Amino acid sequence: MNDTPTIGKTLKALLYLAPALLIIGTFNIYPIIKSFLMSFYTDYDYFKDIVNERGLSNYSYIFQDPEFWLSMKNTMIFVIGVVPISIILSLGIAVLLNQKIKFRGFFRTVYFIPFVTSVVAVSIVWRWIFHTQYGLLNHFLGFFGVSPIKWLSDPQMAMPALIILAVWKGLGYNIIIFLAGLQNINQQYYLAAKIDGASSWQRFKNITVPLLSSTTFFISIISIINSFKVFDEVFALFGGQPGPANSAQTVVYYIFNKFYGEWDFGVASAAAYALFIVIFILTLVQLYVGKRKVNY
Amino acid sequence: MQREALSKGFVYTLLIIGGLLMILPFVWMISTSLKAPNEVMIMPPKWIPDIFHWDNYVTAWTMAPFARYTLNSLVVVIASTIGELITTILAAYAFSRINFYGRDIAFAVLLGTMMVPGEVLLIPNFVTLANLGWIDQYEALIIPWLASIFSIFLLRQFFLSIPKELSFAAKIDGCSDFRFLWSIMVPLAKPALITIALLKAIGSWNAFLWPLIVTSSENMRTLPVGLTSFSTDAGTMYELLMAASTMIILPMIILYIILQKYIIEGVARAGIKG
Incomplete structure (x- = not known):
């Protein structure tokens, strides 16, 4: 033909x-x-x-605006808080799920549930869980002698609360991708290592981690990019405020405020492009590091 | 052998604790949604209410125009899902089966634009819709979402896996391109199409920032936007807030549990390809 x-x-x-x-x-x-x-x-x-x-005054405005830098800083803290915790937890759970266990499908289903739910609705549920006096979380922490934490009204705690919510919400997605990656690893490597007397930790460290590095690489890019764009959670968790004393003001929240709150389209566009450039650079760095470190 | 049994027990314990942490918020949400107001703010918390107050759902439903929000959400979900399926099928066919000038460049450009965060598009799209007079109309909620580069990519990959010989055979039998696409390719790609439709429907049902920006009147709000305004009105009436949240969350959980095969496989496949 x-x-x-x-x-x-x-x-x-x-x-x-x-x-x-x-x-x-x-x-x-x-x-x-x-x-x-x-x-x-x-x-x-x-x-x-x-x-x-x-x-150029929109750009000079945002670069001189302390609120913009605060939102950048908060977003960075959020990214640094969410991505490693989420990757370690989801990798651990995926490895557990990849063993010969019963109810594997059931567990997989359960872990993925939060991912399909509305961010806004679950944030409102978590607002109730984070309640200082009657919240479930402080109640549980009370068993360990922790005195009630003001999750949503203490500027110090707003970011940790946001991180907990985001890790919980996104865990299932990472687990699914890790599981798919794990299933691509040839079982014979494990068998050979077992025969050579490698412990399960050694097998994890020397087979799973290196052979899974391209999956881990993919998940970290996706998680970093998505975490950089956090907005819905902030809006719903703090009732339309960017946290107490702007402590959960993120970049997208800043864009939203400039655009929809102050109708300053130029400044909002400049901030949006700044976000784009940060994401773009991160992707390039990740690609570069990934190319050198990833074992295919 | 004994050590293995022990570690198996350890694995199950960890998985069960983790699983509980995943679903506890939903159990707590439903439990709270069925409580009498005086059962909500108590310590220690009560997991099972004395009487199931189903009327909380009625109260929440009538306190804000949730019927209207639900209608809007359904209209948006159904219209944008069907629309996206149609544009995706047509475009994926062109990219996978027609060898045209500039195909690879066009496809690369499309994939490249996927890197741009949606927030960058927000403001110009708002201006475009304002100029079209579509702000606070269904058009604004639906039309920008009628095509997705990601879905085109996903379906193109699936179409490429269907043997080319099939289309040669159909052509010899005098089947037109268009008929071949709808009567052979589309049925074969059913699993991929279900995945695309489900991911779209879930995303559209849960979407927040865009509907928040393009709607101004109460009548045009979708469920998530309506919920945030309701949460301001309901304040600390958590039994009502939880009832309203359940109404938004539960349909997607049920949809997911029934059709999870397509969702999980789709997510895994998209993840690996990406």
Whole structure:
């Protein structure tokens, strides 16, 4: 069969692609460019889409805005809090689930449940669990002699509360990906190691971890990027506030505030692009480190 | 042998404790949603209420226009899922079965744009919709979500795994491209399509930031947006808040438990390919 591109085929393909391209072009590709341009609009009438003035002042504004740096710092703390804990826990659970155990499917189902639920609704449930006086968490911690913690009203505790919620919510997804990765490891490695008398910890350290590194790499990228975009949890957990004394103000919350609270589209676009660049750089760093460290 | 039994016991204990931590919030949510107001704020907490107050659900449902929120959510979920399936099938077919000029570049560009966080698109999309006069309309909630690069990618991979000989045979039999796609490719790709539809439906039902921004009137709110405004009104009436949360959470849990095979396999496949 001769299968080379022709004008006829291209026209036919365009017909098939038209609906998707119309939507993606309008709502995915155009806004990437438009957002970049908007970040330089310093005087803008969005109703009439008229730009009166362009300049760099949106960027200089956010880089001098302590609130922007606070939101960057909070987001970093959130990322550093969530990603390692979530990866270690989910890897551990995935390894346990990968053994010859009964009810494996049942456990897998249970761990994945939080992932399919509405972030907003579960955040409201957790708001109740974090309740200082009558919350379930403080009640349990009380068994260990911990005095009631003001999870949602103490600026020191708002971020830990957010991290707990995010780890709980995202664990199931990571477990599924880790399980899929584990099933790709040839069982014969384990058998050979067993014959050589390797302990289960040695097998984990010397077979599972290196052979799973591409999966771990993938999960860390996805987790970092998703954690950088945290918003719904913050909004719902603290009732439409970015935490007590802005202690849970994240980058997306900052963008949301500038855009929807202050209607300053230029500054919001500049902040959105700053977020994009951070995510982009992280992806590149991860790709670079990943290429060198990952054993395929 | 004994050591093995011991470690098996250890594995089960850990898994059960972890599993309990996963579902306890939901058990607590449902338990609270059935309590009398004076049973909610007590220490130690009571897990099973004396009388099951199903009327909390009625109270919550009527205290805010939850019927309207549910209707809006259903309209948005159904319309955007069906729409996305159609655009995805057509586009994935072109990318997997038609060799056209610029195909690989176009596909690479699409994949590249997936790296851009949705937050970057938020503001220009809002302006576009405002200019179209669609803010606070169903159009704003549905139309931007009628196509997904991720779904096109997923389905294209599936289509590529269907042998090409099949389409040659169909062509010889005089079957048109379009008929071949709908009567042969689509039925074969049913598992992938169910996965795409389910992930879309769950995502759409749970979506928050976008509906929050493009709706302004109470009548256009979807369930998650309605819930946050209800949570301001209900304040500390946790039995009502938990009843409302249950109404949003439970349908997705049930959907997931019935069709989990497609969701878990889809997530795992997408994860490995990515």
